[in-house]
Amino acid sequence: MGQNTYRTHIAVVASAVGISLAVWAAAALTNGEAAAKTDGAPGQRPSAEQVEKPARVPAQRVPEGIAHAAEAGGRAVNITIDDGPDPRWTPQMLDILKQNGVKAVFCMIGPQARQHPDLVKRVVAEGHRLCDHTTTHDTTMDKKSVAYQKQQILDAKKMIEDAAGGAKVEYYRAPGGAFTPDSRRIAAAAGMRPLGWNVDTKDFEQPGSASIVNTVKNELSNGPTILFHDGGGDRAQTVEALRQVLPWLKEQGHPFSFPVRTAP
Numbered sequence: 001m002g003q004n005t006y007r008t009h010i011a012v013v014a015s016a017v018g019i020s021l022a023v024w025a026a027a028a029l030t031n032g033e034a035a036a037k038t039d040g041a042p043g044q045r046p047s048a049e050q051v052e053k054p055a056r057v058p059a060q061r062v063p064e065g066i067a068h069a070a071e072a073g074g075r076a077v078n079i080t081i082d083d084g085p086d087p088r089w090t091p092q093m094l095d096i097l098k099q100n101g102v103k104a105v106f107c108m109i110g111p112q113a114r115q116h117p118d119l120v121k122r123v124v125a126e127g128h129r130l131c132d133h134t135t136t137h138d139t140t141m142d143k144k145s146v147a148y149q150k151q152q153i154l155d156a157k158k159m160i161e162d163a164a165g166g167a168k169v170e171y172y173r174a175p176g177g178a179f180t181p182d183s184r185r186i187a188a189a190a191g192m193r194p195l196g197w198n199v200d201t202k203d204f205e206q207p208g209s210a211s212i213v214n215t216v217k218n219e220l221s222n223g224p225t226i227l228f229h230d231g232g233g234d235r236a237q238t239v240e241a242l243r244q245v246l247p248w249l250k251e252q253g254h255p256f257s258f259p260v261r262t263a264p
Helices: 001-040 087-099 110-113 117-125 146-163 180-188 208-220 236-251
Strands: 077-084 103-110 131-134 171-172 225-229
Touching: 001 171, 077 087, 087 103, 087 117, 103 110, 103 171, 110 117, 117 131, 117 146, 117 225, 131 146, 146 171, 146 180, 171 180, 208 236, 225 236
Parallel strands: 077 103, 077 225, 103 131, 131 171
Antiparallel strands: none
């Protein structure tokens, strides 16, 4: 074999080897990428199909309808207390609730909550729930503009939540029951269930503690949500009535609950 022919032969062989190596490397790279996609090899980003997306939990809807029922159902009753917090009467009611192991809903006036944040925080700390009862307790607000209703509701909500240190207000109760479709819509959109009552104890009129107790006993068949007051005047009769009513309700086999908030 001549020298030139020998050199040509060597070059051809080298070229063939180079091509083979290149083909092998490309195949190895392709296989490696495929393995990374299927096996999630270290150092490789998984494909979009491999990433498990967290399941979406649907948000609970707060209905605009006025709530009366108890979350626990059955014979359960709801204790609701309006117009506070009051530095004289609210602590006494909280003590009675605690002694009986009962939780309640406190429907607060915005400026009252802002003035007594320690009481609002105690209400939350002891496991009770908060309710928006507007800023001025205007029982004629159902005849006022939508803008006025919105201000009354949302301003009070902010005052109460600020006083509570961020705890959420879960209900809205219109003063004197002066609900409107607009006020219910505004409250529900802000996460607050409109809250009614079934038993009005008339304690606001100070009829005497015995009368308040008898009203509860006689009207409980109307439904589970009972209305008391811890603000707006002398609530000594309410305090005494609550002291008697809670043990009686237990004796009659009534557990205690909170009003319903969301749709099933």
